[in-house]
Amino acid sequence: MARPLNPKPSAGGTTRRTAVGLILGAPLLGACSGVQQSLSSFTSPFGSSEAPGPQQQPLAVGTGQVKVGLILPLSAAGNAGVAAQSMKNAAEMALAEFQNPNIQLLIKDDAGSPQGAQQGTQQALDEGAEIILGPLFAVSVPAAAQLTRARGVSMIAFSTDSSVAGRGVYLLSFLPESDVNRIVEYTSSIGKRSWAALLPENAYGNVVEASFKQAVGRRNGRIVAFEKYGADRAGAARTVAQALGSADALLLADDGDAVVGMADALTAAGANLRNIQLLGTGLWDNPRVYASPALQGGLYAAPDPSGFRSFSGRYRTKFGADPVRTATLAYDAVALVAALARTQGGQRFSPEVLTNPSGFAGIDGLFRFRADGSNERGLAVMRVTSGGGQPVAGSPKSFGA
Structure with missing residues (x-):
């Protein structure tokens, strides 16, 4: 199980093995302000003064038996909402490219707030989610983690603030x-x-x-x-x-x-x-x-930039626009749970499985979760x-x- 993020080619012949960089909301192959700094510890989404959009309704994508919650700030103001929409698209793209995934994504809009994250997580758990992907912001992770820990459900969050990682809360981000x-x-x-x-x-x-x-x-x-x-x-x-x-x-x-x-x-x-x-x-x-x-x-x-180039080309073909830099995190998270749902038994999202020391191969190269919830990435120089x-x-x- 060293590389469960290498699914078979989809019907169109596309494979999803490749790597990435560190930029959010920037021109794709150039870059601007890094994901690490942009998402690590904001108390409000990107400090935007813009008004948030209307709350987006919950959405179920896929018909698999394994339910997976995806918590994103879809209606948040400014770049946060843009990033969330791109991550949602990437999650759906992962489902499409992973051959016959046995998962269903329960997508919830947390509006970029801890209260929204808690509400969305509660809804997903009540609907049978076996694992939660997200939230995006550090301030929202503890609020959602209170609920997942109480249910014994693992969470893979996207924050770059390692202080919010811990038992049952793993960070899939650039630390x-x-x-x-x-x-x-x-x-x-x-x-x-x-x-x-x-x-x-x-x-x-x-x-x-x-x-x-x-x-x-x-x-x-x-x-x-x-x-x-x-x-x-x-x-x-x-x-x-x-x-x-x-x-x-x-x-x-x-x-x-x-x-x-x-x-x-x-x-x-x-x-x-x-x-x-x-x-x-x-x-x-x-x-x-x-x-x-x-x-x-x-x-x-x-990360080696070749993977992001490949990913962004497929994304543009599918959605007619460029992805933001964080989109690969959502893609890799969905591909990971789809692979584990296929290859593992009833304990597919347990700490023992998620902290496999061999790690996983994603768009951004190798990564593995540590027992403390932080991650280690295989990076280029x-x-x-x-x-x-x-x-x-x-x-x-x-x-x-």
Whole structure:
């Protein structure tokens, strides 16, 4: 059961094996603000000032015997509603491409609120759902998880905030931890031993900090400079610039605009960025980064982009529009439960099955759930060029011991 997300070709001959990047609501093959930061800990959907749309009615898709709840903010305002609709389309596309799936999707609109998520989850459970997919936002996951845990039902949520994961609540998303682990592992393998880091003073930066320090420690490396910045980027840049002479690599973990600004601040502080290996996370998959002369040759971890290209081409053919970046999460979640419904018995969605150490193969490459509900992804290492991200190390074909 190492690869249950590799169904047989559909009647049209399409297979669903491939990989992805980290962007939401952006032009497909370019990218803009990363999923990691965009969805991690919003208290309201994307902070939109737009009015939400009308509540969408519950919908059942498919005729299989295994019922699966799908909780999405379909009527939420702004980009949240757009993302949810694209994820709903991708979920239906997974059903269509998976040959004879024995599942029925019970799609519920949570409007982007904890109360809506709780109501939608309750409805799905009352209708016999054996597993819940969603919600999307971190703030909604605990409200829904109260109900699933009480019923002994597993949940696969889409939040990137690992603090909401836990017993019976698994996150199928892009976690900053995977990016950091992969890029530190790779740079260590090519001889880097001393690291510096400049991170934002926010929730994303806090997660990256913890992962970075642990990853460097596991590789017996040393951190020669570490600073976090808020409004005073120049001061933090000066402090790190003075220590770069004893560092092999510098991690800049922020979105495109901020990373470009920090590179400029380091240069202004006297740092020669050509003498050090620059490192980033999946948030670097951004046109601003690729256009920056200072960041050329920088390395970052991300899914191999070929899978998203294949997926988005099939999506455009089916729906006449481009998918948002998070759509693959819904596709992979539905394909996973369809595969488990076919291959497993009565305990098909149990923790023992979902935390199979061999993991699963999805659009975005390999992933596996940890017992604590977080996930690990098999990521590629990409190099920044003026033409975009170029792979320098491929995604792993299997997880190690």
